[in-house]
Amino acid sequence: MRIRFIHTEGFRIAAIFVAIFALAAAALAASVLVIVQREFRDQIVQFANADIAAVKNGYRTEGEAEAREVIEQRMTAEGASDFILLQRDGKRLAGNLKAMPPRTGIFTVPGIRRRHRILGVATYIAPGLYIFSGSDLYPARLAREHIVQFLIWIFAGAVLLAVLGGVFVSRNLLRRTDAIARACRAIMNGNMKTRVPVRGTEDELDRLAQTINAMLDRIAALMENVRQVTNDIAHDLRTPVSHLRHRLEHARLQLSAPADYDKALESAIATSDEILALFAALLRIAQIEGGARRAGFALVELTDLLHQLRDMFGPVADDSGHVLTLTLAQPAAIRGDRELLVQLFSNLIENAIVHTPAGTRIEIGLRVDKDFAIVSVSDDGPGVPEEEHEKLFQPLYRREASRSQPGHGLGLALVNAITDLHSGRIVLRKTVQPGLCVEVAFPLGGDVQAPQAIEVGNL
Amino acid sequence: MKILLVEDDKEIAGHVSHALTSAGHDVDSADDGFEGLSRASSGDYAALILDRMLPRLDGLSLMKQLRADGVKTPILLLTTMAGIDDRVEGLEAGADDYLVKPFAFAELLARVNALGRRSEINGRAAATKLIAADLEMDLIARTVHRAGHAVELQAQEFRLLEYLMRNAGRAVTRAMLLEHVWNLHFDPRTNIVETHMSRLRTKLDRNGAKDLIHTIRGTGYIFRAD
Numbered sequence: 001m002r003i004r005f006i007h008t009e010g011f012r013i014a015a016i017f018v019a020i021f022a023l024a025a026a027a028l029a030a031s032v033l034v035i036v037q038r039e040f041r042d043q044i045v046q047f048a049n050a051d052i053a054a055v056k057n058g059y060r061t062e063g064e065a066e067a068r069e070v071i072e073q074r075m076t077a078e079g080a081s082d083f084i085l086l087q088r089d090g091k092r093l094a095g096n097l098k099a100m101p102p103r104t105g106i107f108t109v110p111g112i113r114r115r116h117r118i119l120g121v122a123t124y125i126a127p128g129l130y131i132f133s134g135s136d137l138y139p140a141r142l143a144r145e146h147i148v149q150f151l152i153w154i155f156a157g158a159v160l161l162a163v164l165g166g167v168f169v170s171r172n173l174l175r176r177t178d179a180i181a182r183a184c185r186a187i188m189n190g191n192m193k194t195r196v197p198v199r200g201t202e203d204e205l206d207r208l209a210q211t212i213n214a215m216l217d218r219i220a221a222l223m224e225n226v227r228q229v230t231n232d233i234a235h236d237l238r239t240p241v242s243h244l245r246h247r248l249e250h251a252r253l254q255l256s257a258p259a260d261y262d263k264a265l266e267s268a269i270a271t272s273d274e275i276l277a278l279f280a281a282l283l284r285i286a287q288i289e290g291g292a293r294r295a296g297f298a299l300v301e302l303t304d305l306l307h308q309l310r311d312m313f314g315p316v317a318d319d320s321g322h323v324l325t326l327t328l329a330q331p332a333a334i335r336g337d338r339e340l341l342v343q344l345f346s347n348l349i350e351n352a353i354v355h356t357p358a359g360t361r362i363e364i365g366l367r368v369d370k371d372f373a374i375v376s377v378s379d380d381g382p383g384v385p386e387e388e389h390e391k392l393f394q395p396l397y398r399r400e401a402s403r404s405q406p407g408h409g410l411g412l413a414l415v416n417a418i419t420d421l422h423s424g425r426i427v428l429r430k431t432v433q434p435g436l437c438v439e440v441a442f443p444l445g446g447d448v449q450a451p452q453a454i455e456v457g458n459l
Numbered sequence: 460m461k462i463l464l465v466e467d468d469k470e471i472a473g474h475v476s477h478a479l480t481s482a483g484h485d486v487d488s489a490d491d492g493f494e495g496l497s498r499a500s501s502g503d504y505a506a507l508i509l510d511r512m513l514p515r516l517d518g519l520s521l522m523k524q525l526r527a528d529g530v531k532t533p534i535l536l537l538t539t540m541a542g543i544d545d546r547v548e549g550l551e552a553g554a555d556d557y558l559v560k561p562f563a564f565a566e567l568l569a570r571v572n573a574l575g576r577r578s579e580i581n582g583r584a585a586a587t588k589l590i591a592a593d594l595e596m597d598l599i600a601r602t603v604h605r606a607g608h609a610v611e612l613q614a615q616e617f618r619l620l621e622y623l624m625r626n627a628g629r630a631v632t633r634a635m636l637l638e639h640v641w642n643l644h645f646d647p648r649t650n651i652v653e654t655h656m657s658r659l660r661t662k663l664d665r666n667g668a669k670d671l672i673h674t675i676r677g678t679g680y681i682f683r684a685d
Contacts, residue, residue, distance in 0.1 A: 266677075269563075276561060277646070284645075292544065311615055312641055316654045343645050350648045411648075 010173045014166020018159055025158070029151045033144055040140035041119065045106060047081045048121035051133035055086065056125040064129070068094040082135040083118055088128050095132075102130045111136055176205050180212065192220055225394075233282070236409075237275060244271045281410040288417040293337050299445045300338045302366055302373055303331045309342065310364060313349050321358025324349070327365045332373035334442040336422045344418040347411045348377040348438050356381030371444050378429075378437035389428045415440075460505040460575045461485045465495030465521070466537070467513055471560070475508065478564040479571065492516025499525055504532050506574045508567075511538040511549065519552045526553035533574040537562075546644065565632065565678040572629045589624040591684035594663070594671060596624060608666040615640065616659045623672060623682035632679035656680065 051074050058070035067086060071094040074080045085095035092099040097118075100109065104124065108117045109132075120134015179197050186194040195216060196209040251264035287293075310326040317324035345364075352362045356379050365376040384392065391397045393416045397409055419426050422442050429437040462479055466472040467490045476486045487502065489495040492513040499507055499521075507525075511518040522534055536554035538545050546557045556570050589596040593606040601617060603610040612620065618640045623631065633652045637643040641651065660672055673681050
């Protein structure tokens with residue numbers, strides 16, 4: 001556990017950098033060495049050539065004695081080689097080296113001291129008169145060793161720094177990822193309120209932490225929603241089931257006339273139907289949200305469908321004193337499930353009929369805005385306060401005013417589910433006068449001709 | 460009417476069988492898919508009532524097998540309230556009608572009766588006119604006359620009357636009307652059926668001597684010519 005940082009991304013990256021640095025340093029060191037070596041060699045050869053030229057010149061002008069004289073001088077002169085040798089037929093004439101086998105060109109010979117080597121130039125300055133001039137390579141070797149040593153120190157220092165940096169960076173990263181992991185574990189253990197700490201540095205880990213926190217907030221909201229719905233269902237079910245029980249108990253204990261029994265049983269059946277309707281609606285919503293129906297999508301002519309709904313609900317609205325009108329700005333078709341779309345619009349129209357007083361005008365509208373077909377159901381009834389708009393679509397939410405009316409509060413949740421299935425969007429629009437306008441926008445279906453640009457309000 | 464009931468839930472099977480027998484039907488029962496298949500293939504039944512979930516052989520496979528064997532007995536498929544796709548699947552597999560559990564017995568009886576009627580009609584040439592008492596419906600011209608007077612009907616009212624006349628003498632439920640006349644497979648909160656029915660009645664009775672459409676409390680409606 002103590003060397004866990006070795007297995008971190010930060011450490012891996014540091015190691016890769018060390019390797020790259022090592023390669024670069026090695027290349028640099030190699031070129032420095034080559035350049036230094038060449039420089040030494042060039043200088044040695046240059047000194048040797050100068051010696052040879054001076055000796056040759058002396059011999060030409062004044063003969064062998066002068067040549068020996070020049071050599072004696074050269075051995076102490078500035079800019080001359082360390083070693084020089086003049087020999088004739090294998091016998092030394094002058095210089096500080098022993099006689100050696102005559103070999104011309106640039107080469108090295110063993111030095112006087114151990115491990116020293118002499119690089120030099122050898123030639124004949126006259127037939128039989130052989131000269132060698134060279135310098136000790138030892139300083140060059142020393143320089144090379146110094147350079148190498150120096151580079152090794154630098155390299156070792158750099159590696160050490162890189163390793164320490166890697167350890168530091170990875171422990172730092174590890175601390176922060178550990179914090180994220182700790183938060184996640186706490187949440188797994190049921191503490192949903194835990195959040196990943198954010199440093200406020202806006203770096204990539206901070207952004208990751210913020211994203212995780214946002215996700216957790218969303219999950220928490222959804223869980224809260226589910227919890228709420230479960231509570232509501234339990235509550236909504238308990239009421240009719242206890243009514244049912246009371247009625248049956250009452251029938252058994254208090255009633256004796258067959259007609260009374262009939263009435264009690266009929267009301268008990270009605271109550272159980274209510275409970276079953278709640279279950280059916282919940283299952284239907286769950287099934288629609290499952291999305292399997294999408295496979296059967298086909299092109300649905302909204303114009304045609306809305307006419308059908310108008311014909312269906314027109315007389316119903318008439319009887320309850322409402323006025324139902326249909327305004328079609330232009331034809332539109334969408335891809336969808338006709339049966340579900342009928343249910344969606346039926347729900348909206350029935351809401352308008354059931355929840356507004358007689359005399360209310362209800363208008364079904366269809367228009368096209370860019371790539372969307374927008375179906376609206378609006379009324380000039382008393383409307384719904386804006387702060388309640390969002391709640392309207394929550395499952396089982398029922399407005400105070402409508403609690404006394406039959407219904408299970410799932411109508412708009414179903415509308416929502418069907419709209420989502422069709423990739424649509426619902427907007428409750430504020431109307432200037434009192435009233436409510438529900439707009440549902442769907443992406444237009446493929447086979448409809450492109451709609452002309454039209455003047456529309458913001459969706 | 461001789462009916463075969465294939466249902467593995469003993470309690471439901473008992474209630475259904477009792478309700479059908481009380482209504483004057485002759486009921487045979489089977490409690491698994493294989494037995495149901497062999498009985499349905501050999502027996503001469505006017506209708507089959509089939510549960511979708513059965514041990515050994517499920518309702519859909521049983522139905523497909525029967526239809527593949529050329530058995531044309533009308534089938535009413537029973538299912539739990541699981542899903543909307545189940546209806547389509549059931550009808551595609553060869554069911555003639557579909558009922559979601561739990562159901563009212565009145566609903567079941569009405570649907571079984573309608574199925575029996577369907578088997579009577581089978582093979583008969585399609586009628587172009589429906590006539591009952593002084594009411595005459597022309598299915599080609601789409602006109603209706605009552606005692607010689609033309610009755611102007613909206614398209615939906617026409618379909619409603621046609622469905623009632625085709626099922627003359629048998630009770631039809633609200634759900635059956637919603638399905639066949641309006642193609643609605645959910646229960647609307649407003650009284651669509653009642654509203655349209657009342658308009659149709661008003662129009663029909665204007666020139667008629669007596670009511671042809673009657674309300675059956677707790678069940679639905681019945682069209683009776685006598």
